[in-house]
Amino acid sequence: MANAPQVRTIDAGTPPFVSIHDRAMGDVIYRGVILFFALCVPLLVLLVGWEIARAGWPALHRFGLSFLTSSEWNPVKHIFGAAPAIYGTLASSAIALVLATPLALGVSVWLSEFSPRSLRQPVAFLVDLLAAIPSVVYGLWGIFVLLPVLRDPVMPFLRDRLGLGHTPFFSGPAYGPSLLAAGIILAIMILPYIASVSREVLLAVPRSQREAALALGATRWEAIWHTVLPHARTGIAGGVILGLGRALGETMAVTMVIGNRPEISASLLAPGYTMASLIANEFSEASSDAHLSALMAVGFTLFVITILVNAAARWLVWRVERGGRVWA
Amino acid sequence: MGVSTSATAPHPSDRQRAVRDRTRRRLTRRKAVNGLMLGVVALCVVLVLVPLALILAHLLRTGAGALDGAFFTHMPAPVGERGGGMANAIVGTLILVGVAAVVGVPVGVGAGVYVAERRGTWLANTVRFLSDVLNGLPSIVMGIFAWQFLVRPVGHFSALSGGVALGAMMIPMVARTTEEMVRTVPVSLREAALALGYPRWRTALVVVLRTASAGIVTGALVALARVAGETAPLLFTAFGNQFWSTDLTQPIAALPLQIFNYAISPYDDWHRLAWAGALVLIAIILVLSVIARAATRNRFDASAGS
Numbered sequence: 001m002a003n004a005p006q007v008r009t010i011d012a013g014t015p016p017f018v019s020i021h022d023r024a025m026g027d028v029i030y031r032g033v034i035l036f037f038a039l040c041v042p043l044l045v046l047l048v049g050w051e052i053a054r055a056g057w058p059a060l061h062r063f064g065l066s067f068l069t070s071s072e073w074n075p076v077k078h079i080f081g082a083a084p085a086i087y088g089t090l091a092s093s094a095i096a097l098v099l100a101t102p103l104a105l106g107v108s109v110w111l112s113e114f115s116p117r118s119l120r121q122p123v124a125f126l127v128d129l130l131a132a133i134p135s136v137v138y139g140l141w142g143i144f145v146l147l148p149v150l151r152d153p154v155m156p157f158l159r160d161r162l163g164l165g166h167t168p169f170f171s172g173p174a175y176g177p178s179l180l181a182a183g184i185i186l187a188i189m190i191l192p193y194i195a196s197v198s199r200e201v202l203l204a205v206p207r208s209q210r211e212a213a214l215a216l217g218a219t220r221w222e223a224i225w226h227t228v229l230p231h232a233r234t235g236i237a238g239g240v241i242l243g244l245g246r247a248l249g250e251t252m253a254v255t256m257v258i259g260n261r262p263e264i265s266a267s268l269l270a271p272g273y274t275m276a277s278l279i280a281n282e283f284s285e286a287s288s289d290a291h292l293s294a295l296m297a298v299g300f301t302l303f304v305i306t307i308l309v310n311a312a313a314r315w316l317v318w319r320v321e322r323g324g325r326v327w328a
Numbered sequence: 329m330g331v332s333t334s335a336t337a338p339h340p341s342d343r344q345r346a347v348r349d350r351t352r353r354r355l356t357r358r359k360a361v362n363g364l365m366l367g368v369v370a371l372c373v374v375l376v377l378v379p380l381a382l383i384l385a386h387l388l389r390t391g392a393g394a395l396d397g398a399f400f401t402h403m404p405a406p407v408g409e410r411g412g413g414m415a416n417a418i419v420g421t422l423i424l425v426g427v428a429a430v431v432g433v434p435v436g437v438g439a440g441v442y443v444a445e446r447r448g449t450w451l452a453n454t455v456r457f458l459s460d461v462l463n464g465l466p467s468i469v470m471g472i473f474a475w476q477f478l479v480r481p482v483g484h485f486s487a488l489s490g491g492v493a494l495g496a497m498m499i500p501m502v503a504r505t506t507e508e509m510v511r512t513v514p515v516s517l518r519e520a521a522l523a524l525g526y527p528r529w530r531t532a533l534v535v536v537l538r539t540a541s542a543g544i545v546t547g548a549l550v551a552l553a554r555v556a557g558e559t560a561p562l563l564f565t566a567f568g569n570q571f572w573s574t575d576l577t578q579p580i581a582a583l584p585l586q587i588f589n590y591a592i593s594p595y596d597d598w599h600r601l602a603w604a605g606a607l608v609l610i611a612i613i614l615v616l617s618v619i620a621r622a623a624t625r626n627r628f629d630a631s632a633g634s
Contacts, residue, residue: 030529034445037438038455041503044496045458048465048473055476106372114366123373130380132613134557135467136584137606140591141383144390144599188379195376219362242464249466251560252588276468276560283472283564299472303465310464314457 049303056297059290067297073262075282080294082301084262088179088272089302092254093247095183095268096190101240103187104194111195112202113224124199131192139256142185147257150184151176155269168266177259180268185253190243197239201232201320238316245309249302251276275302391607394600399608404570404586410597414605416572420487420581421612423574424566425556427491428498432555433548435495436502440544441532443503444510456507459500470497471561479565487573487580490566494555501554505547509540542624549620553613559584583609 059080060067070081107127111120155174159165205228213223229236259271260281275298286292398413405412439455446452474493479485513536521531537544559582562568567579568589574580583605590602 024527026527026529030532034438034442037435038442038446038451040435041439041455041459041462041499044499045462047477048469051473051476052469055472103372103376106369107376110369110373114369123377126377126380130376132553132557132617133383134559134584134606134609134613136557136559136587136591137387137610138383140587140602140606141386143591145382145386191376219358221362221365222358225365245464249464249468251466251468252584256588256591276466279468279472280560280563283475284567296472296476299469303469306464306466306469307461310461311457313464314460 049300052296052300052303056293056295056300059293059297060300062290063294067294068301071262071264073278075286075288075291075294078288078290080290080297082275082278082294082298084264085273085275085278085298086301087264088182088258089248089274089276091179091268091272092182092186092258092274093244095179096186096247097240097244099183099187100191100194100243104191104239104243105198105236107191107195108199108202109224109229111199113220113228124196127192127195129192130188131196135189135250135252136256138185138189138253142181142253142257146184147176147181150174150178150181155180159269169268172265172267172269174269175259175271177257177271178269179258179272182254182258182272182274183268185257186247186250189250189253190246193246194239194243197242197317198232198236201235201239201317202228204235204320205231232320234316235320238313238320241309241313241316245306245313248309249276249306251280255280275299387603387607387610390600390603394604395607399601399604403572404581404601407595412601414581414583414586414601414608416569417581417583417586417605418608419574420566420569421556421583421609423487423576423580424491424494424562424582425552427488427576428494428555429548429552431492431495432498432551433502436499436548436551437506437537437544439499440503440506441510441537444507445532447511455503459503462496463500463504465497467497467558467560468563471564474561475564485565485567485579486577487566488576490562490580490582491576493561493565494558497555497558497561498548498551501551502544502548505550506540506544509543509547510536512543513539546620546624549616549623553616553620556616557584557609557613559588583612 063070063080067080067082068086069083070079071083072079072081073084074080107123111124115123151174155176155178159170159174164170209227209231210223213227214220218226254274255277258274258277260273260277261271262273262278263270265272279295279299279302282291283295286295398411399415400413400418401415402411402413403416404414439459443452443456443459470493474489474496478489478492482489517535517539518531521535522528526535562582562585566582566585568585569579569581587602587605587609590598590605593599
């Protein structure tokens with residue numbers, strides 16, 4: 001019985017001598033209960049969207065499109081424009097993706113193609129461990145270890161020694177708390193998500209593809225570059241977008257290292273703000289209804305953006321899982 | 329003569345030699361690229377593991393230095409006073425995780441069973457897709473939702489609202505693992521039960537869920553471990569509490585909240601406590617994860633050996 005998944009006896013209790021009527025009732029109840037629990041999921045999504053949209057409606061209604069484009073955020077004057085927070089969210093997530101994607105791909109290629117069998121499990125476990133560390137602990141490490149290191153050797157080095165200070169992206173004083181710091185922390189945090197999705201996708205590429213390339217005389221790297229990676233392209237894109245979704249909504253670690261200043265600056269060394277950190281910082285101190293409503297509107301914007309991003313990622317990953325020609 | 333023919337056309341052996349040399353050079357280059365990329369990929373692994381090592385090393389060094397018996401038994405000390413602990417926050421986190429489990433596990437398991445049993449129907453697909461979407465929802469969004477839904481109408485922060493927010497975050501994770509585990513139960517097992525005259529609901533409960541139970545327990549524990557470290561959903565729900573409280577209707581302290589508040593404070597003593605708190609939080613998460621792994625391993629090892 002090599003094929004039997006498990007050989008276990010199950011003590012299922014006494015045989016059920018029940019009438020057909022009881023049986024039908026039991027089934028009806030059972031179906032009803034799991035249907036109810038299943039319906040909880042869509043209801044919860046709708047409820048979250050509805051409640052936040054309702055609370056944010058006054059601000060969205062009052063400011064209209066300028067809520068997304070205006071960069072003045074002034075709770076005292078009741079003027080709210082979320083552009084700096086939206087910019088900071090996109091910029092820090094972009095930095096994170098640029099840093100994390102190549103590393104995550106490298107790790108998953110090593111794990112699926114090169115690693116000795118004995119190292120595969122431990123290394124995969126350690127990479128997954130990065131996802132188990134809570135956001136607030138990353139933030140703690142960011143404040144007391146990463147920021148001092150960035151402030152002293154790293155930022156002046158990038159700006160002055162490498163001469164990047166002449167570009168607008170690395171100019172200005174190096175305080176420490178900055179878009180760059182947020183991007184680095186986010187990169188570490190989303191890396192395990194990208195790595196685990198792409199590892200699974202790479203492992204799902206049929207062996208025959210690799211063997212065919214090797215049989216034609218390709219080196220191992222050529223086999224990976226010309227057959228394995230193109231085959232896995234869609235799934236890897238899904239993993240990267242999934243990581244993007246994580247980065248966009250990440251709150252605590254970013255709040256602790258980004259500096260929380262609602263200004264748009266091209267420089268990565270300058271402090272910024274993200275939508276999530278804006279809510280985390282100001283929500284408990286919001287005194288007026290207008291302020292509260294504006295923060296809810298920011299939350300609703302974040303809700304819509306992350307739902308779109310996640311839907312796109314899932315769609316890509318599902319296409320791979322279903323098989324077929326994935327490199328279309 | 330050989331000399332005259334080579335003047336008009338290259339000698340065949342010359343051309344062969346040229347081709348062979350070129351192929352050899354190219355092969356050398358291709359092998360070099362192969363080796364180089366192997367090095368680059370291995371370097372990526374090192375670069376990823378370095379931050380992990382740095383974080384864990386710093387956490388162990390700083391956290392262990394600040395950790396003592398008082399941390400587990402004492403309440404937070406007022407500003408300016410040395411010492412103090414996080415007894416209330418540790419208990420608070422356990423209570424919040426408990427509430428989250430009560431909310432999240434039944435709904436998650438039920439939804440997972442539905443999706444697995446009704447695979448392919450549009451409702452099952454929708455639920456599966458939306459639970460993935462829910463899984464990707466930022467925790468801060470869940471936090472302001474819980475505030476709007478559970479705190480605002482009541483008028484004050486409460487442990488219950490924090491636990492419900494965490495529980496809602498658990499639902500998609502538990503649903504997903506339950507679905508996968510239920511799908512691994514062999515159809516033959518289910519058919520055997522049905523053939524013996526079991527109604528569907530008893531088949532589901534007694535045969536399918538019991539066979540899949542180890543995996544479901546693992547999934548639930550992993551989900552618990554993940555929400556135990558969440559801070560953002562608790563900021564405006566559980567809120568934190570400097571005093572001892574186990575009342576579900578009152579604000580309650582939680583480790584992640586306490587770590588956050590201490591980390592952004594200006595006091596060195598509080599920073600030390602934040603590191604100690606982080607170490608305890610990671611320990612709680614690791615213990616939950618290890619139990620989760622052990623739960624699966626024992627069951628499957630036992631079945632494989634028999």
